[in-house]
Structures are given as C-alpha cells and as structure tokens.
Amino acid sequence: MSRPARPWFPAALSLTMVGWGANQFVSLLVYYRQHHGFSEVLVTSMLGIYVAGLVPALLLGGRYSDRTGRKRVTIFAVSLSMAASVAMMGAVFGAAPLFVGRLMAGTATGLTMAAATSWVKELSQAPWDLKSVPGSGARRASLLTAAGFWLGPVAGGLLAAWAPAPEVLPYAVHILLCVPLLVILARLPETLTRQHSQASRSAGEPHHGEGRRRFRLVVAPAAPWVFAAGTTGFAVIPAVVPGLGDGRLAYATAAVAITLGCSVLIQPLARRVDTVRNARSLLTGTGVVLIGLCLVLLAILLASPALGLVASATLGSGSGLLMVGGLLEIQRAAEPHELGALTGYFYTLAYAGFLAPTIVAFLAQWIGGAWILAGMVLLCAASLGMVAINSRKHLPHALERVDPSAASTKPHTRA
Known part of the structure; x- marks a missing residue:
C-alpha cells in the first residue's frame, strides 16, 4: 500500500x-x-x-x-x-x-x-x-x-x-x-526510531542542554503572550472599552473575528521574519503584542471602540507571530530526543495566557481597567526585554542538522 x-x-x-x-x-x-x-x-x-x-x-x-x-x-x-x-x-x-x-x-x-x-x-x-x-x-x-x-x-x-x-x-x-x-x-x-533517538542523544552530548537553556531564556518569556494576546483581543477589550452600550455583544463578535482572523493571516509572515542568528521572530511578535496593549490602554483612556478593534487586530497579529516564532525556535534548537518535550512545555506556557481575562476580571473588582492594562504593558515590556537580552545566547551549534539552507538570507517564495 x-x-x-x-x-x-x-x-x-x-x-x-x-x-x-x-x-x-x-x-x-x-x-x-x-x-x-x-x-x-x-x-x-x-x-x-x-x-x-x-x-x-x-x-x-x-x-x-x-x-x-x-x-x-x-x-x-x-x-x-x-x-x-x-x-x-x-x-x-x-x-x-x-x-x-x-x-x-x-x-x-x-x-x-x-x-x-x-x-x-x-x-x-x-x-x-x-x-x-x-x-x-x-x-x-x-x-x-x-x-x-x-x-x-x-x-x-x-x-x-x-x-x-x-x-x-x-x-x-x-x-x-x-x-x-x-x-x-x-x-x-515513523520519523523517530529508537536508533535515531539514541544516535541523536549521543550526538547532542557535547552540547547537552543548549536547547533547553535557550528555551528557558528566550522562548519561555514570550510563550504566555501567545494566548494572553489573543484572549485580551477578543475577551478583555469588549469588557473594558467604555461607550459600547447595547452594542457590546456585536462588538465582542467583531473582536473575536478580527483577533482570530489576523492571528491566522499573519502566520506566513512569521517564517519570513525569522532568522537563525537571533530571536527576531519572537522579538517581533512580543513587540507587536506590546503595541497592541498600548492601543488597548489608549482605547480605554479615549473611550474609543474603533481604536479597540485596531488593538484587537494588533494583538491577534502578535499572537500568530509568537505561535509560529516559538515553534520555529524550538524546532531549530531542540535535539530530536527532546523536541516533543519542549513543544509540550511551550504549549503549556502558551495556554497559561488563557488566564488573562480571568485575572483581569478578578483585579477589576478593585482596580480600574486602565491601571490593569498599564500593568500588562509593563509585564510585556519586561518579557520583551528578557528575550532581547538573551536573543543571541545558546544558539544551535549545528544549524545544518536542521537544514543546510537555514542560514540563507534570501527571502523564500514557497510555503
């Protein structure tokens, strides 16, 4: 067959x-x-x-x-x-x-x-x-x-x-x-045979732990913003932007469509932004999320529903960039015998971002929405700073193991 x-x-x-x-x-x-x-x-x-x-x-x-x-x-x-x-x-x-x-x-x-x-x-x-x-x-x-x-x-x-x-x-x-x-x-x-896994372990011994170190210092700080950005775009914004009145339900529906749509449409660009020399894909994604959070804060202060939808589009784009960027970093740095484990860790941290609306709703009992968003801006800026500081650290020692053309600087035309 x-x-x-x-x-x-x-x-x-x-x-x-x-x-x-x-x-x-x-x-x-x-x-x-x-x-x-x-x-x-x-x-x-x-x-x-x-x-x-x-x-x-x-x-x-x-x-x-x-x-x-x-x-x-x-x-x-x-x-x-x-x-x-x-x-x-x-x-x-x-x-x-x-x-x-x-x-x-x-x-x-x-x-x-x-x-x-x-x-x-x-x-x-x-x-x-x-x-x-x-x-x-x-x-x-x-x-x-x-x-x-x-x-x-x-x-x-x-x-x-x-x-x-x-x-x-x-x-x-x-x-x-x-x-x-x-x-x-x-x-x-089956792509991972026992012999392949054992050979990979032996080959990876001289640089044991490099992939995991890069994961902790570069991927982990950005990972929670994958879904924190998305849920903020379609769940938090309709709840905190003032001036919606009876149109809040329709506005929430539009926010969902815009956030998820932008998250999917932006993903082909993430691969083109990525480079093997640093964490540019994650830096771009986290930076876009930071801009989106700033736009949410402005939408609250200016009571602008239109600006809120712009923020939803920005946050959705950041979410899509981070999803692909995180997987690219893991798949490039991880040895075959640890790829599944690091992928699982990445998604676990990403899913932690789903708690963002719950945390916002809880804090809103005592703190105004603008102050909560200001705090999120600071947290995202801290994540961006940590990724930037470690962007060039613990890079893969054998990029040709993944693909000999991975270091090409020419733009790719195939998906």
Whole structure:
C-alpha cells in the first residue's frame, strides 16, 4: 500500500480534527444551558476539567513521543478524541458523560499538540519532504491547529442550530471524519526510531542542554503572550472599552473575528521574519503584542471602540507571530530526543495566557481597567526585554542538522 505523497499533511490534519473535537463543545454550551438547565458553575466546571486533561498530556505526551515515536502517540490521541465525542453524545443521560468526554478531549488535545506538532516538523524535511523550505513544519502545524480550533465551534454551532439531533449529530460528524484519517495515519512513516533517538542523544552530548537553556531564556518569556494576546483581543477589550452600550455583544463578535482572523493571516509572515542568528521572530511578535496593549490602554483612556478593534487586530497579529516564532525556535534548537518535550512545555506556557481575562476580571473588582492594562504593558515590556537580552545566547551549534539552507538570507517564495 502506497504512502501519501505529502505525509506531513495527514499528520497536520490530526491537529485540525482533534482541535475540532475539543472546541465544538463551546458552541453547544447555550444549548445545554437552555435544554438541560445546566448552571453556570456546572458549565464552567466542564471547561475546567478540560484543562485538567490538557496540561498533564502536554507535559508528558511530548516526552513520551520522544522515547516511543510520534506516530503511536498521535494515532492514540485521535482515537481518544473520537472516544471523547462518543462520551459527549451521552449528554442525553445527564452531565456526567460530558465531564468524562471533556477530560478525554483535553488529554487528546495535549497529546496531539505535543506529538503531532513534532511529527509535522520532521515530516516537513528530508527525506520525507524534499521541497519544503526551513520553517515550513512550524507554520503548517500552527495553521492547521488554528483551523481546527476555528472549525470546531463553527461546525458545531451550525449543526446544533439547523440540523436534527443537536446533542448527537455534531459529535457524530467529528467521529466520521476521524475514521478515514486514522486509516491514513497508519500508513505514514515513523520519523523517530529508537536508533535515531539514541544516535541523536549521543550526538547532542557535547552540547547537552543548549536547547533547553535557550528555551528557558528566550522562548519561555514570550510563550504566555501567545494566548494572553489573543484572549485580551477578543475577551478583555469588549469588557473594558467604555461607550459600547447595547452594542457590546456585536462588538465582542467583531473582536473575536478580527483577533482570530489576523492571528491566522499573519502566520506566513512569521517564517519570513525569522532568522537563525537571533530571536527576531519572537522579538517581533512580543513587540507587536506590546503595541497592541498600548492601543488597548489608549482605547480605554479615549473611550474609543474603533481604536479597540485596531488593538484587537494588533494583538491577534502578535499572537500568530509568537505561535509560529516559538515553534520555529524550538524546532531549530531542540535535539530530536527532546523536541516533543519542549513543544509540550511551550504549549503549556502558551495556554497559561488563557488566564488573562480571568485575572483581569478578578483585579477589576478593585482596580480600574486602565491601571490593569498599564500593568500588562509593563509585564510585556519586561518579557520583551528578557528575550532581547538573551536573543543571541545558546544558539544551535549545528544549524545544518536542521537544514543546510537555514542560514540563507534570501527571502523564500514557497510555503
């Protein structure tokens, strides 16, 4: 049986389908509240248990894939995502199946983001892809992850609103789409064999820990702003910008569309900004986020909803730049035997940024919105400073290990 011509695509599609399965639940929250009488506390708990599965899977799944291979972990994660959809079909019997399903969905998402992101990177280089350019793996994984996070709520919401059996059909569609994907994934090559991993460990011994040092000093300070920027763009801005009145709901919808749209559209540029000589991609992304936060502060002080939407676009762009830039830094610096682990750590820190709206809402009980945003500006400036100070430290010692053309200064024309 022949293998797919572009093996990276089915591997990246696993990120889309698992993200779809995890986020379709969000668009069904209103239905569960209305038709089952679930309280706000109960629904919030369902969102929280997702994180309880996500974070351990991110931290452990990548490390496990470094030892056993990407393929096995990814196939298991897609299967677990399907099982989560089966469980959540049981909402007709009460809330318990939803809790079980959400826990499994979080675990599946963490495993996929850690293992499949690494798999896509490795399948986007020789000998599996001879035409891709440096950075293609990071951009491909990031784009298809974002696609899943967007398609899940949209598809789930449309099916729940217009199709029969709203408690079952959205999950059934997800399961049916995953079945052929599993068949294709089983035909893909494993990129990290035990011999390859052992050879990489031996080769990496003279410079042991360089990738992790660069991660701590350069990637980690910027990582929380990946999602902190996005959530500020579509959740915080509609809550803190004055003068919206009855139009706040429509404004919030526009902020979501602008933030997420800019985050996706900007990602091809991130690879072009990136360079192997310093952390320019992360510096650019963090700088754009800093500008966006300053614009939010101005929008509050000037009571300007229009400026708030400009800030949403800026923050979304910064989020997209940081997502791709962080993955590029990790995939360039990490040895194969630690790529999955560092990818998991990166996503864990990035997801910490989702707490930004909650922290803002909590502090708003005692502190004005302008002062809170001023504090965020200072924190972001500190992150930017730390990345800048360490930008040229602990650079990869063997860039040709990743791609001999990685140091080219010519602009790339292929994606």
